[in-house]
Amino acid sequence: MKKLINNPDDVLREQLEGMQLAHHDLIHIHLDPAFITRKEATPKGKVALISGGGSGHEPMHGGFVGYGMLDAACPGEIFTSPTPDQMYEAGKAVEAGAGILNLVKNYTGDVMNFEMAADMLMADGIKVQNLIIDDDVAVKDSLYTAGRRGVGTTVLMEKIVGAAAEDGYTLEQLSTLARKVNRYGRSMGMALTSCITPANGSPSFEIGDDEMEIGIGIHGEPGIQREKMKTVDEITEMMTLGILEDPAYHRQLRAWSPEKGEWIDVAETDEPFGSGDQVIAFVNSMGGTPVSELYGVYRKMNEIIEKKGLTVVRNLIGPYITSLEMQGCSITLLKADEEILKYWDAPAHTPALRKGM
Amino acid sequence: MITKSHLIEWLRACDAIYTENKTYLTQLDTAIGDADHGNNMHRGFRKVGEQLDSLADKDIGALLKAVAMTLISTVGGASGPLYGTFFLQAAGKASGLNELNAAQMADVLEAGIGGIKMRGKASAGDKTMLDAFIPALEAFRTTPDDLQTALNNAADAAEKGAEDTIPLIARKGRASYLGERSRGHKDPGATSAAMMLRELAKAAEGDA
Ligand SMILES: Nc1ncnc2c1ncn2[C@@H]1O[C@H](COP(=O)(O)OP(=O)(O)O)[C@@H](O)[C@H]1O
Numbered sequence: 281m282k283k284l285i286n287n288p289d290d291v292l293r294e295q296l297e298g299m300q301l302a303h304h305d306l307i308h309i310h311l312d313p314a315f316i317t318r319k320e321a322t323p324k325g326k327v328a329l330i331s332g333g334g335s336g337h338e339p340m341h342g343g344f345v346g347y348g349m350l351d352a353a354c355p356g357e358i359f360t361s362p363t364p365d366q367m368y369e370a371g372k373a374v375e376a377g378a379g380i381l382n383l384v385k386n387y388t389g390d391v392m393n394f395e396m397a398a399d400m401l402m403a404d405g406i407k408v409q410n411l412i413i414d415d416d417v418a419v420k421d422s423l424y425t426a427g428r429r430g431v432g433t434t435v436l437m438e439k440i441v442g443a444a445a446e447d448g449y450t451l452e453q454l455s456t457l458a459r460k461v462n463r464y465g466r467s468m469g470m471a472l473t474s475c476i477t478p479a480n481g482s483p484s485f486e487i488g489d490d491e492m493e494i495g496i497g498i499h500g501e502p503g504i505q506r507e508k509m510k511t512v513d514e515i516t517e518m519m520t521l522g523i524l525e526d527p528a529y530h531r532q533l534r535a536w537s538p539e540k541g542e543w544i545d546v547a548e549t550d551e552p553f554g555s556g557d558q559v560i561a562f563v564n565s566m567g568g569t570p571v572s573e574l575y576g577v578y579r580k581m582n583e584i585i586e587k588k589g590l591t592v593v594r595n596l597i598g599p600y601i602t603s604l605e606m607q608g609c610s611i612t613l614l615k616a617d618e619e620i621l622k623y624w625d626a627p628a629h630t631p632a633l634r635k636g637m
Numbered sequence: 638m639i640t641k642s643h644l645i646e647w648l649r650a651c652d653a654i655y656t657e658n659k660t661y662l663t664q665l666d667t668a669i670g671d672a673d674h675g676n677n678m679h680r681g682f683r684k685v686g687e688q689l690d691s692l693a694d695k696d697i698g699a700l701l702k703a704v705a706m707t708l709i710s711t712v713g714g715a716s717g718p719l720y721g722t723f724f725l726q727a728a729g730k731a732s733g734l735n736e737l738n739a740a741q742m743a744d745v746l747e748a749g750i751g752g753i754k755m756r757g758k759a760s761a762g763d764k765t766m767l768d769a770f771i772p773a774l775e776a777f778r779t780t781p782d783d784l785q786t787a788l789n790n791a792a793d794a795a796e797k798g799a800e801d802t803i804p805l806i807a808r809k810g811r812a813s814y815l816g817e818r819s820r821g822h823k824d825p826g827a828t829s830a831a832m833m834l835r836e837l838a839k840a841a842e843g844d845a
């Protein structure tokens with residue numbers, strides 16, 4: 281293993297200390313338990329937006345704490361969901377009378393840990409809702425799996441929902457918007473290499489020079505299938521069509537029911553994309569793939585989207601939701617209506633994403 | 638009888654066994670998960686190990702509850718809430734007690750396993766830790782002889798249950814994303830659960 285680290289056990293803490301020094305004008309880092317908040321307190325009456333997950337996906341989520349996006353982020357160990365005490369302390373630190381919306385990526389551990397944290401906060405009389413993000417079309421059914429993973433849509437979600445929270449949305453309005461963004465967003469990822477967590481020191485899977493993994497998540501795990509290496513045009517076509525031709529997706533998602541006072545399963549259906557749709561396109565590097573190659577992906581993706589009668593109206597290109605040093609990329613397409621575009625275009629100022637201010 | 642000092646020795650042994658098997662459990666999780674299960678168990682039980690001396694004068698319920706809270710706040714991932722809930726629900730059946738007879742032990746195990754089912758909504762055969770726990774409880778309950786034999790049988794059944802996850806296709810947790818590709822690998826959580834139950838049987842043999 282060759283990495284820019286000292287002791288593997290200190291990587292997470294040292295990373296947070298560096299972030300604090302670099303971005304003290306925007307954020308504040310808390311340790312034991314670890315969470316990141318904005319430097320300024322949440323304005324009174326604004327819903328507090330919190331996310332979190334394993335580390336190793338930087339700049340997500342800590343890099344998106346700041347005006348127009350998150351109020352707090354909770355980093356777990358590398359690729360391991362954070363623990364409820366982190367979300368509980370973060371929630372108490374940033375809640376400002378209007379409740380908390382937790383943005384949770386759909387992994388068994390994340391869902392359970394955020395649910396326990398929400399229970400603890402609600403026991404203190406704070407209003408909380410958990411919004412589960414599950415946009416990875418590589419996972420086909422939810423009957424025989426833990427359901428689709430939460431991947432690229434998370435980044436777009438944090439931007440859009442963050443701006444709406446800034447604009448005064450109530451917890452209910454914000455949850456409704458977040459559910460729509462989740463229904464409208466779809467992603468697919470692929471890997472050329474695996475990655476190495478500092479704690480393990482060896483690659484998460486072996487892969488030949490002429491092979492690639494299709495349908496990966498963001499935790500250095502192998503994908504749905506392994507294939508022979510192809511050209512960027514062929515790979516982009518496979519991913520873009522995988523997203524555009526994905527049929528309606530039905531599943532149940534956990535949410536808190538304030539009326540019933542318990543966690544319930546809510547039925548959700550993602551409708552397929554159609555000709556005439558406007559989309560926000562997000563081409564993401566898994567960490568090791570250079571931006572130059574992402575533009576190659578964008579070129580072919582745009583051609584396919586136009587041929588299908590859709591239009592890319594906004595884009596985001598770069599490493600925003602990564603798997604350490606893994607080479608590979610993901611594509612996220614989000615159907616954009618007026619409300620979504622309004623908040624995508626609204627100002628934001630965070631360590632990793634800045635727009636209009 | 639299982640006494641409180643048996644249980645403290647058990648938890649100390651868990652700390653040791655997950656330290657020893659950190660790499661092995663993580664390797665199992667590398668094949669069908671995200672390569673962290675051994676690290677998670679080691680981090681959690683290392684913290685439990687550090688706290689044991691300060692828990693010596695608590696009753697079994699309070700001891701198990703303290704273990705639950707430590708695991709919930711240190712393990713993370715799926716196994717943190719699941720093992721945490723196991724200990725939390727088990728604690729509920731042991732409050733005020735300083736020793737457990739066979740019937741009480743069965744209740745404690747059953748409540749703990751019920752907690753895992755409630756939180757994770759998995760069933761037998763989904764290729765999870767329940768595939769070690771469920772047969773273990775069954776073996777414990779159907780052993781008419783003494784407590785020690787019941788614990789030994791439970792540990793045997795858990796180890797067999799963990800082995801038997803190899804041909805299964807995972808339907809819960811991260812391994813489920815792999816579908817067919819999850820076949821042929823042993824489930825890391827079932828393996829760590831079997832280790833925990835083997836250490837319980839071994840600790841019970843000691844002087845109390
Ligand atoms: N829904 C569930 N119910 C019971 N056990 C589960 C469930 N989901 C996952 N597990 C267990 O958790 C283990 C993985 O734990 P760990 O690697 O620590 O967490 P994560 O999967 O979040 O990385 C699996 O091997 C499996 O035994």
Ligand SMILES: [Mg+2]
Nearest residue numbers: 670671673674
């Ligand atoms: Mg794991």
